Amino acid sequence: MSAKLHDDLWKFKEAKKVTSIDKAVFLGLTIAGFISMFNLMEWWFRAEHVENLFLFIILSLFFGYGIIRVALIWINYLRIQKPEKVPTPDKNLSVAVFTTSSPGEPLSMFENTFKALQNLNYPHTTYLLDDTEDIAFKELAEQYGVVWLELVNIPGAKAGKVNEALKKTNEDYILVLDPDHIVFPNFLDQTLGFFQDEKVGFVQVSQGYYNMFRSLTAQGAAEQTYTFYGPTQMGLFGYGGAVAIGANCTFRRKALESIGGHATGLSEDLNTSIRIHSKGWKSIYNPVIVSRGLVPEDFTSYCKQQLKWARGVYEMLFDEFPKASKGLTFWQKISYISIGTYYLVGPMTAFFIFVPMLFFATKIIPASMDFSEFLILGSPIILIAILIYAHAQSFFCDKKTERGIHWRGMVLKYSCWPVYTYAFYLSIINKKVPYIPTAKVAVKGFMSPFVKPLIIYCILFILMLVGVYIERRYYISQSELILTAEKTWGMIGFAMIAFLQFIGGIVAAYKSLFIKAENAWNRITITDDKKFKIKNN
DSSP, X not given: OOHHHHHHTTSOEXXXXXXXXXXXXXXXXXXXXXHHHHHHHHHHTOGGGBSSHHHXXXXXXXXXXXXXXXXXXXXXXXXXXXXXXXXXXXXXOOEEEEEEEXXXXXXXXXXXXXXXXXXXXXXXXXXXXXXXXXXXXXHHHHHTTOEEEEOTTOTTHHHHHHHHHHHHOOOSEEEEEOTTOEEOXXXXXXXXXXXXXXXXXXXXXXXXXXXXXXXHHHHHHHHHHHHIIIIIHHHHHHTTXXXXXXXXXXXXXXXXXXXXXXXXXXXXXXXXXXXXXXXXXXXXXXXXXXXXXXXXXXXHHHHHHHHHHHHHHHHIIIXXXXXXXXXXXXXXXXXXXXXXXXXXXXXXXXXXXXXXXXXXXXXXXXXXXXXXXXXXXXXXXXXXXXXXXXXXXXXXXXXXXXXXXXXXXXXHHHHTHHHHHHHHXXXXXXXXXXXXXXXXXXXXXXXXXXXXXHHXXXXXXXXXXXXXXXXXXXXXXXXXXXXXXXXXXXXXXXXXXXXXXXXXXXXXXXXXXXXXXXXXXXXXXXXXXXXXXXXXX
């Protein structure tokens, strides 16, 4: 990555304004997409396609789930919206910034965090919510004028510390900031003005990263967020349902007090968001990058983060949503259900990789369909989805670094199917996962419980290919070869997609062995004139 591009990361970025033409493009493509979906589903549910009723029902449920998710994404884009203007904040607002420190987090990272917070244009008080029991954190905080609050053994992890800090402070507005984020001077200028509307409970801005080029995993992890922090949140905002994220969110104290404080749990951000919405508060999403943070750099750390997030999202869906739903609007309910079911991609992928294995082992198949017909009817949907995705990228906050094919993010998503499936299982048995901060420095290593299922599948796939070749080469008659060719090649192609995805996950895990463990923040110098200088090797 060039030095120029490194420097460019530290400039203020914002999504472009939404025009009537943009909305018309989304509408036209969506209508065409729905027509294509109807044609495919009408064909799918023909009686002659059912081979094994039980498996066909499961297959259809997962297939329908995928179609509905795509449709909801498209519907969300129809209301894509950006605030017409960013109001100038009133003077003399009382503002607090809460950032946290936990055992194991590197002290050196906090120096840039504190320096950047010193440079915020709007007057505020920064608090370090510390449970490290390390005096060095107190000394560093005091060096940069940060109020140090020792909050050891407070239940509720990060959210618990936030709630305890709320009791010890009195500011009307609170920015919750992850300690790995380095803020730009105009951060609060982009949020506080929206609170002139007394009904606004919180203001969320985008998240940007500065270590995404460190590894394949880091690039993939960042790629997975670009659409969410651009057009997805902008669409949610249009429907009145922009959600709070664990970092970069500015809350009105009264909104937090109305729900009894910041919600706890693995998805403390979503739980807080849904509770605030259920009380009738409005949320604002301002698609701007006014800070840069970190993504996991190694595959194991990434998977641990995903396990925590997936289990937390299910927690919101199963525990919080039923209690809060009465106070939500129709579209807010749809939004939270959509978010809450995102990680079903794990069980769905598990079933889809099971089907080819079952077929080659037992000849049992859920459905008997002409694969070429499926491709013909499905191709328009794929084409339209690509066009909509390409147009949606116009609303990325940082188009220069974020636009692209994002294949790495797709590889990581489907390589995490064991993680998401395990999280779903833990949700069913109601077993909790401990809150562990995401690693801020790459952890070297290859073999882990997260990569083993990928390796096992790839070995089974290769053995399956060998077995199919031997069977069809030596044990099947010519007539049977002809009759079973389409099903066989269709199932091999089906399994091959997963194989290639999982090979990508294994490569990402393997590359973790060779990551140079370094502190990404050491390359960033914050100058006295509130600018950033980048050190390049």
